[in-house]
Amino acid sequence: MESGLLLAMAFDRYVAICNPLRYATILTNSMIAKIGLAALAWAVLFMVPLPFLVRRLPFCQSHVISHCCCDHMAVAKLACASTMINNIYGIIVALFIVGLDLLFIVLSYIKILRTVLSLASKEEQLKAFGTCVSHLCAILVVYVPGVLSSVTHRFSHQIAPYVHVLMGTFYLLFPPMMNPIVYGVKTKQIHDRLLLLFRRKSF
Template sequence: MEAGDKKHFMSSPNSTTVSYPPTLLLVGIPGLEKEQFWLAFPFGMMYAIAVLGNITLLVFIKTEPSLHEPMYLFLAMLAFTDLVLSTAALPKMLSIFWLGSGEIGFLSCLVQLFFIHAFSSVESGVLMAMALDRYVAICYPLRHSSILSVPVVVTLGSLVLARGVVLVSPFCFLLRRLPFCQRHIISHSYCEHMAVVKLACGETTVNAIYGLFVAFAVAGFDVIVIFVSYTTILQVVMRLPSTEARLKAFSTCASHVCVILAFYTPALFTFLTHRFGQNIPHSLHIMVANLYLLLPPVLNPIVYGVRTKPIRDRVVLLFRQKAT
């Protein structure tokens, strides 16, 4: 152990607590240590699909001028966020499953934690912005381009990113100030705020309260905006004169609703299980937490690629060119 590490890891004779340890140990999926080697194969395939799909989306949107509209700019933000979110966790997770390489430096753990929580917040914010885009497109179709101009879209994206960075950064500082006991094993596949907090033997009330505040400030606000947006959209659509017009309006929202459910359902399960799910098997909790980081990045490009005609047409054209 280096001298710099020792000074962070010394304990006093009359105390069982220490400052932050130099390394922590991620166990993967508790209770499924033998099976996780094989579980890594579908996880690895899903990660490969997520990376390929989201990079493809970004390339299509960047190179196709007709896709430089608010909806597709938000979709590009979502694709970039999914790439960061999945890459922050999956390479390390796969090394745990396949190589048993669960050791991670404490500061590296904080970096992973920061990126996972910050970009989870960003993803939630982008989904909220996309709901606003659908609201403006359906309720104010003639003013859509003027209300959601490119500068406005960029500003919204910047605010969402800044919100994630500002709200999540205190997690790292709050964790560094905690005394840690001799327990350095994280019963998780990646560094998650509450999973690391549980290793501390000092007072963690501030961490728990701030974690709840961030969850409600981010997800609570975004879900309310999404709910109000779609409630208004539903009222407007039901007043449309023709069935064909109503179906077309619903079709433009269907992709976004699927993506919202894929993101918030495992997120809500993970959040509630951490605090109230003592009777839920820990292995199930960790599996859902892993899918929370992997399922949206996999599904988003597939859902939008299939449901969005300009992107679908571009993919078909690309394959036809390769075939000839």
């Protein structure tokens, strides 16, 4: 869902910079609602099979997972049978969702970059780039911890259990903690207040 919303935000940036005069006619309330519902449907479509994939596994030992939340692979690892199908499905979902969304995000930013570089003045270019900075930071904040958490699960036999817990917690807490900073720093009042705070500390 989060990945889908980041893609929707990339589309919003694309329309705002590449078709600014048509922004209101392209991104109507009904179009925004359709994009939101498509992101939700996309997420549900890929997540629904996960409980069924876990349910088919036999569990004959401890039912306690060494994780901070009921993660699919953390539960699957408690099974007494092969979890290869779960592993393959998890990798396919990660590659398909993240890969496809990232591909479209990159394509939108290539078009944005072309449009920005064609602008006449340096000031206009900086202003256009400035509207994309917070979104690019949000992409990094979401995808980097997600990829790290996924990688630690795939190579679990080489990594200590507490690292899984730390990575899982980091993945859950880091993006929501950083989002107010990423989007708030651009707000003039917050920006001015932070500058004032740092100036006081330097004296």
